Amino acid sequence: MISEEMNWKKELARDFLALGSWVFFVLVIVRLLILPYKWTYINHLYIAGGLILLVDLFLRGRVDTYISRALVIVFYTSLFYENTLYSIFVKLAFAGLVFSSKYIGNSWKKIGFGLLLGLVGVGLKWVVG
Numbered sequence: 001m002i003s004e005e006m007n008w009k010k011e012l013a014r015d016f017l018a019l020g021s022w023v024f025f026v027l028v029i030v031r032l033l034i035l036p037y038k039w040t041y042i043n044h045l046y047i048a049g050g051l052i053l054l055v056d057l058f059l060r061g062r063v064d065t066y067i068s069r070a071l072v073i074v075f076y077t078s079l080f081y082e083n084t085l086y087s088i089f090v091k092l093a094f095a096g097l098v099f100s101s102k103y104i105g106n107s108w109k110k111i112g113f114g115l116l117l118g119l120v121g122v123g124l125k126w127v128v129g
Contacts, residue, residue: 071118
């Protein structure tokens, strides 16, 4: 009985973490490509995604890049949809992702670096324009 409960929690944690996967990141970009007047969002996702990819290549294992990608997605999709209910939902999902990362064994330090990298990715919006 306990084993089934642990599997349920682990599966839910993995589902949350999937929100920060490269597949989901690209899915968001493709969704935005359908609407040609949203190039600003796409360009920022490309820049943030490129930064996260570079960090992932050089610091693999030291930064939770799932959290970084998810933070960028949460920020830009909230701006894109401009909907309060969506924004609340996606922020709760992001919180679930953070706690899921800890649940599967990542340290708070690795998670913190992931959050910092995501914030830098989002912050590039104001540097690049």
